[in-house]
Amino acid sequence: TDSLTKTGAMVGTPAYMSPEQLTHLPVSPATDQFSFCVALYEALFRQHPFVVGRQWSKLPFNVLEGAINPPPSEPHVPTRLVKVITRGLSVRPEDRWPSMDVLLAELRRALERRGMRPLLAAVVVGLAGLGLGMLTPSAQTNEPDHCEDAAWLMEQVIGASARQELR
Secondary structure: OOOOOOOOOOOOOHHHOOHHHHOOOOOOHHHHHHHHHHHHHHHHHOOOOOOOOOOHHHHHHHHHHOOOOOOOOOOOOOHHHHHHHHHHOOOOHHHOOOOHHHHHHHHHHHHHOOOOHHHHHHHHHHHHHHHHHHHOOOOOOOOOOOHHHHHHHHHHHHOHHHHHHHO
8 A cells, every 4th residue: 555656756767867857847758768778878889878987977967968978989880870879869858759669660770771680689689688687686796885875966966956946
């Protein structure tokens, strides 16, 4: 009978949240498309599209500004594929693909255009590995747990007082 969340509470993983989630605007299927493209970008380039180096504190600002990291030159990914993913990472939901089905069709088209079936297979395997990695408990490391710091930072950046100040 207990609810896991409070009404109006932000739910999700901040690293994959869309601009509309970060600013508490209504979400839509375009929100899922944004998160999918973040994960796809990470799978292809082994870096987050909105984090340079380890500067995670700038993540929400970069997302809201649409400041996407330029992809590294290795591994080589066709420009058309990068453009498809980048559109899915647009700040404004209406600038993203009309639907997830259209996004997936564009990804297929971008890969087929150059005979990129092996890359498509790598993307699928990469996403599956990413999904499994998120489900599998990680081994203990000597690194401190930064969740508390991140929660504090996110509250400072997108909490009620920050939203009120922005208004």
